[in-house]
Amino acid sequence: MELSLLHTILIALDRFALASIIGASAAFIWLLNDHHARTLVQPKLRVMLDGAFITLLFTTAAVLLMRTATMADVPLFEAFPFMEKVVEKSHFGSLWTGRAIALAIMVTTWLFIRKKTPSLGCILLIAASAAIAFYISAASHAGDEGQFTLDNLTNSLHIIGGCLWGGAVIAYLVIITRLRQQGDALHHIIYSSAERLSSLATVALALVISTGLLNAWHRLETIAELWQTDYGITLIIKLGFVAMMMAIGASNRFIIIPAMSGKPATSGRFQRVLTLDALLFITIICMAAALGIQGPGEH
Amino acid sequence: MNTVKRASLYSSLLLLLIFPLVSWGHVHLDKSIPAKGEAVSPAPESLQLWFSGGVETDWSKIEVKREDGTRMDDGEISHINDDPKTLKVTLKPLPAGTYKIKWNIVAHDGHRIKGNSHFSVK
Numbered sequence: 001m002e003l004s005l006l007h008t009i010l011i012a013l014d015r016f017a018l019a020s021i022i023g024a025s026a027a028f029i030w031l032l033n034d035h036h037a038r039t040l041v042q043p044k045l046r047v048m049l050d051g052a053f054i055t056l057l058f059t060t061a062a063v064l065l066m067r068t069a070t071m072a073d074v075p076l077f078e079a080f081p082f083m084e085k086v087v088e089k090s091h092f093g094s095l096w097t098g099r100a101i102a103l104a105i106m107v108t109t110w111l112f113i114r115k116k117t118p119s120l121g122c123i124l125l126i127a128a129s130a131a132i133a134f135y136i137s138a139a140s141h142a143g144d145e146g147q148f149t150l151d152n153l154t155n156s157l158h159i160i161g162g163c164l165w166g167g168a169v170i171a172y173l174v175i176i177t178r179l180r181q182q183g184d185a186l187h188h189i190i191y192s193s194a195e196r197l198s199s200l201a202t203v204a205l206a207l208v209i210s211t212g213l214l215n216a217w218h219r220l221e222t223i224a225e226l227w228q229t230d231y232g233i234t235l236i237i238k239l240g241f242v243a244m245m246m247a248i249g250a251s252n253r254f255i256i257i258p259a260m261s262g263k264p265a266t267s268g269r270f271q272r273v274l275t276l277d278a279l280l281f282i283t284i285i286c287m288a289a290a291l292g293i294q295g296p297g298e299h
Numbered sequence: 300m301n302t303v304k305r306a307s308l309y310s311s312l313l314l315l316l317i318f319p320l321v322s323w324g325h326v327h328l329d330k331s332i333p334a335k336g337e338a339v340s341p342a343p344e345s346l347q348l349w350f351s352g353g354v355e356t357d358w359s360k361i362e363v364k365r366e367d368g369t370r371m372d373d374g375e376i377s378h379i380n381d382d383p384k385t386l387k388v389t390l391k392p393l394p395a396g397t398y399k400i401k402w403n404i405v406a407h408d409g410h411r412i413k414g415n416s417h418f419s420v421k
Contacts, residue, residue, distance in 0.1 A: 067409035071358045089357050091383075092409035139408050141326070144352035144384070 007066055011289035014059035015163070016282065018136075020052035021106070022129045022160070023167020024174075025122040031172060031196050037189045041178045042117060048174055049114075053107055056132075060103055064096055095139045095147075102131035133159040154214040161207030165245075166281035168204065172197045173278055176271050184264035191260050194270060198253045205249065237287065245280045248273060326352035326406035333418035340421040342393035346372065346400060353383040353407035360403045361388045365396060383407070393420045 024045045032038045068086045069079035087093040106128035113121030134156040138147040142155035175193060179186045256273060260266045332347045333339045346363055356376045363372040372388045379385040386404065400416040 070411050071355070071405045071409055073403070073411060085357075090355050090405070090409070091353060091407040092355075141352060141408065143407065144326070 008286065008289045010059055010062050010066065012282075012286045013055055014063065015159075015285045015289065017052040017055035017059060018129055018132060019163035019167035019281070019285070020048055020170055021056070021167070022126055022163045023169070023171040024049045024052070025125040025129070026164060026168050026200060027171035027175060028117050028122045029119045029126075030200055031168070031175060031193050033192065033196070034189045037175075037179060037186060037193070040182070040186075041175050044174050044178050045171065046114060046117070048171065049110065053110060056103060057107070060096075060100060067092055067096075092139055095135045095143070098138075099132050099135035102128050102135065106132075129163070130156070130160050133163065150214075154211045157207055158211035161204050161211060162284075165201055165204035165208060166278070166285070168197055168200050169274055169277050169281060173271070173274050176267065176274070180267060180271065187260075187264035187267060190267050190270075191257075194252075194257045194260060198249070198257055201249050202253070205246065241280050241284045241287065245277055245284070248277045248280070252277075326350050326354060326404075326408070326410070326412060328402070328412075328414055331400075331416060335416040336418065338419045338421050342420045343390060345387050345389050347379055348386045348402065350384050350386070350404070350406070354386055355405040355407065356386065358405035359386060360401075361386060362401045363388065363390060364399050364401075366399070371398060395420050 027041075027045060028038075032041060064083060064086065065079055066076065068083045069076045071086055071090065071092070072079060072082040074082065087097060106125055109121055109124045109128065113124075134147075134152070137143060137152050137155040137159055140155065142152045143149075145151055172193065176190055179190050179193075252270070252273065256266070256270055260270060327350065329349045329351050331349070333343055346361065348361070356378060359376055361372060361376055362370060364370055371391050371393060373391065374388070376386055376388050379387045386402075397417060397419040400418070401413075402415070403411065403413045405411050
């Protein structure tokens with residue numbers, strides 16, 4: 001498999017895991033306000049978080065290995081001896097160390113809160129996820145002027161907003177799948193959680209849009225690259241998928257969720273729409289990962 | 300136009316305007332002294348490169364060669380005035396002639412970028 005394809009898959013997995021952690025944590029804090037429903041869904045969300053943590057541990061190590069191979073200009077399997085030097089003597093290495101520390105805090109927190117999953121612990125998970133998003137952003141073009149700049153802060157919030165948006169949809173899919181197994185008895189909880197998901201998605205979208213505006217303000221001089229390079233065309237296609245997600249979100253908020261009130265039969269339709277939404281999110285993550293590998297200079 | 304179509308249209312237009320355009324972009328060479336294709340006199344004592352983002356000294360390589368392949372730089376790469384977006388390599392005394400530059404650098408984001416250029420000494 002070509003190294004750049006492997007890298008794209010790795011980055012996509014990494015962002016998906018991060019989004020899953022943020023989404024599942026948000027589900028514990030905000031989406032599930034009913035004790036009975038929480039008890040029912042908790043084991044499934046726990047499995048989701050376990051999987052996300054294992055994935056993130058793997059991708060964190062693999063990202064370092066792949067970057068080391070690139071930096072040392074050696075094949076992947078010859079990169080191991082250079083890893084220590086990358087961590088100690090490179091800008092990327094210092095950012096990776098920050099990310100690894102945030103991940104260690106996150107995993108330790110999870111091991112402590114896994115049984116009861118209190119909201120406070122979930123807030124800590126989101127805070128550690130935000131730190132990881134910060135280091136991911138700092139290792140990109142947004143960190144060119146330094147880590148503690150408006151550019152990097154804006155881009156970090158953009159990543160967090162996107163992860164919250166997609167992650168919450170995925171977590172809600174876990175919730176609705178579990179609750180629908182109980183028949184129609186818990187439809188009122190499905191409905192109230194759907195309303196909460198919609199509110200959460202609106203906040204996340206506001207974060208994505210406002211930080212996107214700030215990013216564009218900094219970078220609009222390169223708008224011609226949108227139609228002049230493969231990178232730009234890939235970006236336009238990605239934005240098309242994002243627009244589709246927004247359209248689905250709008251139809252959920254204004255049409256589908258209001259129609260669910262007191263009508264259990266409609267929850268199946270909502271679940272199908274959210275499945276499509278989640279697939280779109282995964283597509284966007286893959287395209288964003290491909291963009292990260294490709295870069296605008298490559299025609 | 301129904302609500303869904305209207306929402307799709309507005310959101311598509313909005314997103315095309317607002318999303319970050321090059322936040323995932325890679326570092327590229329902005330300028331160099333001597334510039335690409337430039338004929339200079341007297342001979343420069345160093346080759347200086349300015350990039351669009353931070354670059355690593357420990358992981359980057361710059362080579363300046365005569366037409367016969369003789370290496371004309373000392374291989375020691377450093378930043379100019381500690382600016383992380385720059386690289387500099389000291390050159391040996393250059394007689395008149397054409398010189399090829401090859402750079403193979405690592406940016407702060409860990410990506411490797413390669414390029415080449417040339418200049419001549421009158």
